[in-house]
Amino acid sequence: MIRCEHIYKSFDGRTVLDDISIEFETGKTNLIIGRSGSGKTVLLKTLVGLHEPDSGNIYFDDTCYTSLSFAERKRIRKDVGMIFQGGALIDASTVYENVRLPLDLFTDSSEAEKRERVDFCLSRVELSNAHDLYPSELSGGMIKRVAIARAIVMNPRYLFCDEPNSGLDPQTSIVIDNLIHGITKEFGITTIINTHDMNSVMEIGEKIVYIHNGRKWWEGDKEGILFADNRELNDFVFASAMAKRAKSNIMR
Amino acid sequence: MLKIFELIGRYFILMGKVFSRPEKMSIYLRRVVFEIEALGVNSIGLTAIISVFIGAAITLQMSISLESPFIPQYLIGYATRETMTLEFSSTVVALILAGKVGSNIASEIGTMRITEQIDALEIMGINSASYLILPKIIATVLFFPFLTLLSMMIGIIGGYGIAFFTGIMVPADYVEGLLYSFVLWEVIYSLIKIAVFAFIITSISGFCGYYAKGNSLEVGRASTRAVVASSITIMIFNLILTQLLLT
Numbered sequence: 001m002i003r004c005e006h007i008y009k010s011f012d013g014r015t016v017l018d019d020i021s022i023e024f025e026t027g028k029t030n031l032i033i034g035r036s037g038s039g040k041t042v043l044l045k046t047l048v049g050l051h052e053p054d055s056g057n058i059y060f061d062d063t064c065y066t067s068l069s070f071a072e073r074k075r076i077r078k079d080v081g082m083i084f085q086g087g088a089l090i091d092a093s094t095v096y097e098n099v100r101l102p103l104d105l106f107t108d109s110s111e112a113e114k115r116e117r118v119d120f121c122l123s124r125v126e127l128s129n130a131h132d133l134y135p136s137e138l139s140g141g142m143i144k145r146v147a148i149a150r151a152i153v154m155n156p157r158y159l160f161c162d163e164p165n166s167g168l169d170p171q172t173s174i175v176i177d178n179l180i181h182g183i184t185k186e187f188g189i190t191t192i193i194n195t196h197d198m199n200s201v202m203e204i205g206e207k208i209v210y211i212h213n214g215r216k217w218w219e220g221d222k223e224g225i226l227f228a229d230n231r232e233l234n235d236f237v238f239a240s241a242m243a244k245r246a247k248s249n250i251m252r
Numbered sequence: 253m254l255k256i257f258e259l260i261g262r263y264f265i266l267m268g269k270v271f272s273r274p275e276k277m278s279i280y281l282r283r284v285v286f287e288i289e290a291l292g293v294n295s296i297g298l299t300a301i302i303s304v305f306i307g308a309a310i311t312l313q314m315s316i317s318l319e320s321p322f323i324p325q326y327l328i329g330y331a332t333r334e335t336m337t338l339e340f341s342s343t344v345v346a347l348i349l350a351g352k353v354g355s356n357i358a359s360e361i362g363t364m365r366i367t368e369q370i371d372a373l374e375i376m377g378i379n380s381a382s383y384l385i386l387p388k389i390i391a392t393v394l395f396f397p398f399l400t401l402l403s404m405m406i407g408i409i410g411g412y413g414i415a416f417f418t419g420i421m422v423p424a425d426y427v428e429g430l431l432y433s434f435v436l437w438e439v440i441y442s443l444i445k446i447a448v449f450a451f452i453i454t455s456i457s458g459f460c461g462y463y464a465k466g467n468s469l470e471v472g473r474a475s476t477r478a479v480v481a482s483s484i485t486i487m488i489f490n491l492i493l494t495q496l497l498l499t
Contacts, residue, residue, distance in 0.1 A: 050371055077377035088372035091363075102376045105275045154376075
């Protein structure tokens with residue numbers, strides 16, 4: 001479980017997160033949704049510790065992350081996996097080296113054990129034959145899948161995904177969504193996904209939080225989102241003409 | 253003025269992170285070997301080409317300037333050796349490397365910053381500053397002195413070559429000048445200087461890249477800043493080290 005309480009964050013006097021309190025549940029795919037510029041990426045990066053909140057607390061299970069020292073935070077970070085919007089694979093390293101890096105630095109496993117673990121993670125994301133490729137040789141979907149493999153290689157307890165579907169076609173997006181959802185269930189991870197893709201919301205969303213202008217505007221599940229009495233949320237959810245037509249059909 | 257102090261403060265904070273205990277020494281050593289090849293071995297060609305031409309040009313210029321029956325010819329070889337040893341092979345080579353290696357480091361790390369690769373390392377629990385910058389510093393501080401020695405040798409050979417092929421002086425006089433009043437300390441002084449300059453180039457370029465933000469334009473600016481700041485710092489430390497070590 002990850003919980004944040006009364007998080008405030010501003011940059012150069014501009015408030016980006018305004019009194020955010022949310023509890024993300026273990027073993028569930030938690031989604032943060034919102035328009036571009038609503039503050040969801042800042043929220044995710046604050047939760048993961050890349051930004052320091054101006055005030056408020058973040059808890060990883062019962063541990064208050066915000067009050068930990070640098071060394072203590074490093075211990076928790078070994079339980080954290082993150083998938084960045086662009087993949088953030090190390091350009092100078094092959095797929096195999098990218099996935100293996102955390103094992104090299106933080107485990108005393110033998111060569112064979114590391115190889116086996118990397119092979120397992122790459123086969124889990126259906127990339128068994130890409131070991132020697134460099135990130136520049138991969139498609140967008142493959143980059144995301146390598147990023148997922150790297151994120152799970154250390155058996156994380158918490159998984160953060162920043163717009164994992166951005167730049168992908170709808171079919172590949174579904175593959176990535178299902179992969180993340182499957183991994184969440186398989187390993188009982190607390191997963192938090194940032195997205196503005198409504199397909200993802202309806203496909204894998206179990207707990208959904210809507211962020212608007214840096215504030216938590218709505219919280220619920222994917223069934224509730226369709227019938228929420230919230231103008232800003234409805235505007236976001238039913239932004240496309242097709243979605244509007246679908247809703248009016250449902251209402252009729 | 254306040255901004256300069258802030259930058260210097262941030263630089264020293266970053267250096268504190270860079271020199272904190274590495275996660276795993278064996279991985280860092282592997283990276284040092286990689287960086288020696290990327291930053292050092294790959295600079296041999298440029299250093300050699302520039303040194304041979306500068307050595308030849310110095311010899312040529314000296315032979316024209318010192319053309320007098322009252323000035324012994326061997327002084328041309330002596331002047332070439334002194335110029336190469338004291339200044340060119342350390343300071344000027346460092347300025348050249350600040351352009352080549354410095355911009356390379358700043359743009360590499362800057363690109364990693366804006367594409368969130370550094371954030372990814374941090375999330376994994378890796379000290380990204382140390383992991384990315386420390387191997388580069390160790391590699392250049394260890395390898396650049398070899399480039400300086402190479403530059404001295406090739407520059408002097410370049411001078412000999414121009415004497416031999418153009419007949420502007422007797423090559424034996426040139427060799428006599430090379431050996432005339434030779435002080436080993438001058439070579440050591442030059443090697444100390446290049447080691448300090450290597451640290452300056454790598455740490456400042458790493459700093460500029462590490463704190464790059466925004467887009468590819470900013471990476472370009474970080475790269476330019478790295479070269480300018482490294483070059484100015486090299487000139488300042490050239491004076492300081494000369495005062496400390498030669499006077």
